Amino acid sequence: MDPVIKLKILVGTVTGTAESVAQAIQMDCTDLVGDIEVQLMDGLDIKVFDEEALFLICTSTYGSGDVPDNARALFDSLDLVPKYLGTVRYGVIALGDLGSHGATFCFGGKLFDERLQGLGAHRIGEIWCHDASDGSVPQADGAAWCRGWLTLALAA
Numbered sequence: 001m002d003p004v005i006k007l008k009i010l011v012g013t014v015t016g017t018a019e020s021v022a023q024a025i026q027m028d029c030t031d032l033v034g035d036i037e038v039q040l041m042d043g044l045d046i047k048v049f050d051e052e053a054l055f056l057i058c059t060s061t062y063g064s065g066d067v068p069d070n071a072r073a074l075f076d077s078l079d080l081v082p083k084y085l086g087t088v089r090y091g092v093i094a095l096g097d098l099g100s101h102g103a104t105f106c107f108g109g110k111l112f113d114e115r116l117q118g119l120g121a122h123r124i125g126e127i128w129c130h131d132a133s134d135g136s137v138p139q140a141d142g143a144a145w146c147r148g149w150l151t152l153a154l155a156a
Contacts, residue, residue: 005033005035005053005054005154006033006035006036006037006051006052006053006054007029007033007035007036007037007053007054007055007056007150008037008039008048008051008053008054008055008056009022009025009026009036009037009038009039009055009056009058010039010041010044010048010055010056010057010058010059010074011038011039011040011041011058011059012041012057012058012059012060012067012068012070012071012074012075012108012112013040013059013060013068013070014060014062014068014069014070015060017060017095017132017138018058018059018060018068018093018095019038019040019058020138020139021058021093021095021130021138021139021142021143022038022056022058023038023139024139024140024142024143025038025056025058025142025143025146026038027143028143028146028147029143029146029147029150032147032150032151032154033054033150033154037053040070041059041068041070041071041073041074042070042073043073044073044074044077045073045074045077045081046074046077046078046081046082046083046085048074049085049088049121054089054090054091054124054153055088055089055090055091056090056091056092056093056146056149057090057091057092057093057109057112057113057116058092058093058095058142059071059092059093059094059095059108059109059112060095060096060108061094061095061096061097061104061105061106061107061108061109062108064104065103065104065107065108065111066107066108066111067108067111067112068108071108071112075111075112075115078115078116078119079115082119083119084119084120085116085119085120085121086120086121086122088116088120088121088122089121089122089123089124089153089156090116090121090122090123090124091123091124091125091127091128091146091149091153092109092110092112092113092123092127092128093109093127093128093130093142093145093146094106094107094108094109094110094127094128094129094130095108095109095129095130095132095138096108096109096129096130096131096132097131097132097133098131098133098134100133105129105131106127106129106130109127109129110127113127124149124152124153124156125148125149125152125153128142128145128149130142
């Protein structure tokens with residue numbers, strides 16, 4: 001465990017599923033990273049990325065491929081107050097429903113990824129997309145994915 005690294009999980013959610021995935025990660029991954037903070041995106045803006053941390057965007061998709069309402073201010077600030085985020089390292093967990101929203105599946109997370117990369121931030125690994133229509137448990141699957149992602153991030 002590297003005591004210097006902090007994992008900050010930024011949560012965009014409508015129904016609470018993304019928050020419960022983040023909490024499962026927080027409980028399951030403390031042996032890899034001792035300092036894990038889960039923070040809802042409510043009221044946040046681009047300044048959240050000023051903190052020295054490894055970031056994990058954990059967000060659902062709202063409506064027809066948008067970010068959740070509680071993530072809107074942060075998402076919009078990435079355009080309205082753009083700045084270079086070249087020191088930011090992050091990963092993305094995107095939640096969606098392929099059965100109901102195939103054309104916009106997991107766009108909430110994909111939109112954040114696109115904006116962050118456009119500002120110079122470095123995504124570690126691939127975006128993990130969870131499909132609510134396949135019957136899997138996002139909390140368990142998300143925590144398992146995050147263990148592998150954290151191993152990759154800590155080695156980088």
